[in-house]
Amino acid sequence: xxxxxxxxxxxxxxxxxxxxxxxxxxxxxxxxxxxxxxxxxxxxxxxxxxxxxxxxxxxxxxxxxxxxxxxxxxxxxxxxxxxxxxxxxxxxxxxxxxxxxxxxxxxxxxxxxxxxxxxxxxxxxxxxxxxxxxxxxxxxxxxxxxxxxxxxxxxxxxxxxxxxxxxxxxxxxxxxxxxxxxxxxxxxxxxxxxxxxxxxxxxxxxxxxxxxxxxxxxxxxxxxxxxxxxxxxxxxxxxxxxxxxxxxxxxxxxxxxxxxxxxxxxxxxxxxxxxxxxxxxxxxxxxxxxxxxxxxxxxxxxxxxxxxxxxxxxxxxxx
Numbered sequence: 606x607x608x609x610x611x612x613x614x615x616x617x618x619x620x621x622x623x624x625x626x627x628x629x630x631x632x633x634x635x636x637x638x639x640x641x642x643x644x645x646x647x648x649x650x651x652x653x654x655x656x657x658x659x660x661x662x663x664x665x666x667x668x669x670x671x672x673x674x675x676x677x678x679x680x681x682x683x684x685x686x687x688x689x690x691x692x693x694x695x696x697x698x699x700x701x702x703x704x705x706x707x708x709x710x711x712x713x714x715x716x717x718x719x720x721x722x723x724x725x726x727x728x729x730x731x732x733x734x735x736x737x738x739x740x741x742x743x744x745x746x747x748x749x750x751x752x753x754x755x756x757x758x759x760x761x762x763x764x765x766x767x768x769x770x771x772x773x774x775x776x777x778x779x780x781x782x783x784x785x786x787x788x789x790x791x792x793x794x795x796x797x798x799x800x801x802x803x804x805x806x807x808x809x810x811x812x813x814x815x816x817x818x819x820x821x822x823x824x825x826x827x828x829x830x831x832x833x834x835x836x837x838x839x840x841x842x843x844x845x846x847x848x849x850x851x852x853x854x855x856x857x858x859x860x861x862x863x864x865x866x867x868x869x870x871x872x873x874x875x876x877x878x879x880x881x882x883x884x885x886x887x888x889x890x891x892x893x894x895x896x897x898x899x900x901x902x903x904x905x906x907x908x909x910x911x912x913x914x915x916x917x918x919x920x921x922x923x924x
Contacts, residue, residue, distance in 0.1 A: 637676020641789030654876035685860035726826035
């Protein structure tokens with residue numbers, strides 16, 4: 606019995622030492638989308654502060670494909686040692702399991718939550734030269750020509766895709782969903798007029814809206830954005846169900862020592878609130894969250910249930 610207690614004590618001590626030494630080699634922030642989108646921006650912004658905090662290298666690795674599933678699978682396969690951190694939007698965390706018969710991972714079991722970093726509403730945007738001046742214009746066209754109007758998204762199962770699904774359900778309409786491999790390439794085609802509209806993350810399109818290249822018709826937040834106070838909310842326009850927040854979060858492969866997870870959560874939360882970081886994120890339309898793993902767990906469960914309902918109602922079959 607004494608030997609058993611001694612072994613247990615040694616294991617605990619080894620784990621604590623391991624956590625204190627972390628990180629002593631480069632840490633990969635694995636992003637399941639291409640460079641240039643919201644998730645990539647958060648990973649790079651926070652990663653730069655983590656380097657300062659820990660005096661170690663934090664490298665962003667983009668693994669795009671299948672709406673984030675490729676990157677999520679890679680993160681699941683990573684060793685649970687704290688040297689791979691999964692930084693993703695809500696798609697791979699709470700939506701992918703509902704859209705894919707065999708996603709190659711279980712988002713509720715294969716990842717240990719760290720923190721929801723930020724959240725932000727989406728904007729319904731159209732090119733500046735679009736004939737659609739209001740949400741009513743869009744709804745009228747959708748009803749007159751079902752399935753014809755094209756909506757770009759960062760990929761199947763992403764927040765912009767499913768916000769569009771919520772909108773179509775609320776208005777009793779149909780449209781043509783055009784998925785891309787990330788928010789950045791979707792915006793290229795939207796700006797070029799190859800697609801008609803998008804429910805894009807506010808930070809992705811804010812500069813182009815203010816620059817007159819895109820027209821914002823509505824915002825999906827509960828209240829108007831202070832960055833675009835002239836843009837009405839969907840609720841104001843009669844669509845309270847189209848209140849959606851996109852979010853980016855940090856997680857770890859299941860089994861990483863709790864001490865490492867706690868150190869990472871505290872460092873990420875501090876980075877988000879850093880005087881050199883927070884104002885820039887707020888200017889882009891992000892709301893800083895930085896919650897605890899337990900809070901993230903509860904939030905994830907709620908989001909998982911909500912989007913399952915939306916997907917089931919839309920009749921989207923797992924592929």
